[in-house]
Amino acid sequence: MSVTVMVVDDQSVVRAGFAAVIDAEEDLTVVGEAGDGAAAVRLAEQLRPDVVVMDVRMPELDGITATRILTSRPEPPRVLVLTTFDLDAYVFDALRAGASGFLLKDVRAAELLDGVRVVAAGESVLSPAATRRLIAHYAAGPDRGRPTAGALTRLTERERYVLTLVSCGLNNAEIADQLGITVGTVKSHINALLRKLGLRDRVQATILAYDLGLAHPRPPGDGD
Incomplete structure (x- = not known):
């Protein structure tokens, strides 16, 4: 369709x-x-x-x-x-x-x-x-009520890693390939971290990850 x-x-x-x-x-x-x-x-x-x-x-x-x-x-x-x-x-x-x-x-x-x-x-x-x-x-702008670094303690280690990959712009299939898991499992991780952080979507998750210094210009582990 x-x-x-x-x-x-x-x-x-x-x-x-x-x-x-x-x-x-x-x-x-x-x-x-x-x-x-x-x-x-x-x-x-x-x-x-x-x-x-x-x-x-x-x-x-x-x-x-x-x-x-x-x-x-x-x-x-x-x-x-x-x-x-x-x-x-x-x-x-x-x-x-x-x-x-x-x-x-x-x-x-x-x-x-x-x-x-x-x-x-x-x-x-x-x-x-x-x-x-x-x-x-x-x-550089004023605080808009976004979660602080302490909010990341609500996430599992895997959820934090998925958040980092999301912030690098990887889609679900690319994240699944990098982690050796299914796309369905990736979706579950993303839904869980969004819920725990009180975020609407991947865009807000990316903004938070960069703001807290969790994100990197490329996926962690990639070579130069």
Whole structure:
């Protein structure tokens, strides 16, 4: 069954380019395009896409506000935010608004397609380079009631390790392969650590891991 996608960007050439790349895939179908957040909210209500690829800075209604509106609705779409290094300050707010992740606008076609599929499957995707910049912004901001380092004592050793791998951007299959366990067991570990830490999803888990110094730029044990 094809994953339905809506592409939102105020630059028509960029929007058309992303839409063409996505729609060329057999398992992905672009069902609509919008040039601003207000149009995106209206169109998503009609089309009910599985995934919305969302720009941040747009007229009428910005991508962050549009994401917040979309994800607050019953059976919301998954939102994949596209950003540039110039828009780092917006990324944290976008994730707090309910986005499933973000990629940089100069992302390669294959990475964009993988990102759409990952969020459609219920997981989150974070660009490693942008994640580091996000954490710098996050750490410099005021405390938002996030868990402290003491919260990690609630986790088992395996759950802490899984948290580290999640924060490196690995998906469930990659974590399962690295640990030599099943994908189902990985999901169980992730659900357990999210519950124990009071977090909503993998995005929040990644932010926490970087903030507490638990995360690394690459999975622990990898060579240079």
